[in-house]
Amino acid sequence: MLKASLPLNTELLQSLREVDGTAHMHFELLNEYGIVASCYVEGWERPGGCLMRLHVMPTQRRKGYGTELIKAVIRATYAEAKSALSLSVKPDNMWALRMYHRLGFVVYYQLEGKNGDYLMTLDMTGKLPPVVVEMQKILQQAIAGGGVGKEVARG
Numbered sequence: 794m795l796k797a798s799l800p801l802n803t804e805l806l807q808s809l810r811e812v813d814g815t816a817h818m819h820f821e822l823l824n825e826y827g828i829v830a831s832c833y834v835e836g837w838e839r840p841g842g843c844l845m846r847l848h849v850m851p852t853q854r855r856k857g858y859g860t861e862l863i864k865a866v867i868r869a870t871y872a873e874a875k876s877a878l879s880l881s882v883k884p885d886n887m888w889a890l891r892m893y894h895r896l897g898f899v900v901y902y903q904l905e906g907k908n909g910d911y912l913m914t915l916d917m918t919g920k921l922p923p924v925v926v927e928m929q930k931i932l933q934q935a936i937a938g939g940g941v942g943k944e945v946a947r948g
């Protein structure tokens with residue numbers, strides 16, 4: 794298990810767990826309340842990882858823990874020379890969508906159906922295909938127009 798100190802008086806715990814023949818790299822952010830944020834990257838053995846189950850303790854939201862955790866995951870993923878970090882997010886999850894967008898994730902696909910998940914990716918090779926760059930522009934315009942991630946009162 795790896796341990797590292799991070800800003801916001803937190804510590805990062807990182808541990809590799811094997812589930813059904815696949816390696817899951819778990820990331821947990823600890824502060825004086827215990828585990829405040831967690832997630833894992835599925836397929837740690839693969840060239841690209843998939844970010845899963847990001848969760849910040851409800852009483853500790855909007856304090857930067859989610860952002861801090863994802864940044865740590867990005868650093869760890871990059872250090873492993875992976876090509877990309879991908880994830881899926883519900884289109885109505887504006888908070889998560891905004892956070893991922895600010896961290897550089899781009900939407901590259903929307904699953905079928907009215908409430909189809911957005912698939913997002915953070916390219917680590919610097920070779921984003923033009924179609925993804927185009928979709929990013931569309932998302933940026935939607936955010937600028939208040940269509941996505943509209944600010945709500947801090948809880």
Ligand SMILES: CC(C)(COP(=O)(O)OP(=O)(O)OC[C@H]1O[C@@H](n2cnc3c(N)ncnc32)[C@H](O)[C@@H]1OP(=O)(O)O)[C@@H](O)C(=O)NCCC(=O)NCCS
Pocket residue numbers: 846847848849850853854855856857858859860861881882883886887888889891892942943944945946947948
């Ligand atoms: C989404 C989640 C992980 C964000 O974690 P967090 O620690 O609250 O996020 P941060 O404090 O780092 O905030 C990052 C950004 O998220 C967005 N955000 C978070 N809470 C928000 C709110 N109440 N209103 C508007 N934007 C919000 C903002 O863009 C914020 O940046 P800003 O403060 O500069 O405006 C957390 O709300 C959560 O656990 N939600 C439930 C589980 C979930 O939806 N997971 C994601 C699955 S894809």
